[in-house]
Amino acid sequence: MTCEDAHLNMHDYISGELDAEHYKHLLDHMDECPNCREFFRQTEHIQSTMRDFLQYDAPSELQTAVSNILANA
Amino acid sequence: MKSKRRKSFEKEVLCHLDKLFGYAMHLCRNSEDASDLVQDTYLNALKSEKQYSLGTNAGAWLFTIMRNTFLNKMRKMSRKPTGMAGEWIEQMTRDDIPELSKHGPDPGVKYLDNLLKQDITRALDNLPEEFKDAVVLCDVQGFSYADIATILDVPIGTVRSRIHRGRFILRHLLADWKNVAMGGG
Numbered sequence: 001m002t003c004e005d006a007h008l009n010m011h012d013y014i015s016g017e018l019d020a021e022h023y024k025h026l027l028d029h030m031d032e033c034p035n036c037r038e039f040f041r042q043t044e045h046i047q048s049t050m051r052d053f054l055q056y057d058a059p060s061e062l063q064t065a066v067s068n069i070l071a072n073a
Numbered sequence: 074m075k076s077k078r079r080k081s082f083e084k085e086v087l088c089h090l091d092k093l094f095g096y097a098m099h100l101c102r103n104s105e106d107a108s109d110l111v112q113d114t115y116l117n118a119l120k121s122e123k124q125y126s127l128g129t130n131a132g133a134w135l136f137t138i139m140r141n142t143f144l145n146k147m148r149k150m151s152r153k154p155t156g157m158a159g160e161w162i163e164q165m166t167r168d169d170i171p172e173l174s175k176h177g178p179d180p181g182v183k184y185l186d187n188l189l190k191q192d193i194t195r196a197l198d199n200l201p202e203e204f205k206d207a208v209v210l211c212d213v214q215g216f217s218y219a220d221i222a223t224i225l226d227v228p229i230g231t232v233r234s235r236i237h238r239g240r241f242i243l244r245h246l247l248a249d250w251k252n253v254a255m256g257g258g
Contacts, residue, residue: 015218042244046240
């Protein structure tokens, strides 16, 4: 596996879209390639940070308004 | 008296409220407009209720309605949603830029472990809309490529490519800023 292929597979893995066979090839490649290992770690970190930071709870006024929309339909 | 179908429908659509508000915040960038968009989305969902089969993918269905509602609103206001992409981002998003397909190692990136919310928000704001949409739907909202293809009305291959490229640009934006902020060279 080339580094280019590894990066494509990494993105698919982080998206939850990589099958087991490609995942195994990716792990084999990362065992041998410290640059790809570090790229993977950082990319995964950016994604998880983004997910943690950008979660929102709907304000209570909005919850009420939506409940009313559904109740009055 | 509500029908059994209506009760099930309400239950299935209501559990996506927080996620819809999150996506609306991403589209509108302020809480007031986001709340209006969420309400319009539910009103439009009710109008299209018959098109929805219970027990299928309410999340993707609602997000599609939200996006279309938002785009229609933008069209009426005659302004296109745009990112603040600089010229270099335009270049980075072109198909023939070798760096994009090579993804070579960049050992100079040292400061990506100390990310702040403002870093992430600013970087996302600087992504072109098409990339930002795909990245937010995948990385923040957790949708599959197939669901994102439905929501954005583009082929799955395009979704995949936009997510890869979007993350790539995001990473470089963050790396550049953090490098400057941390005094790196």
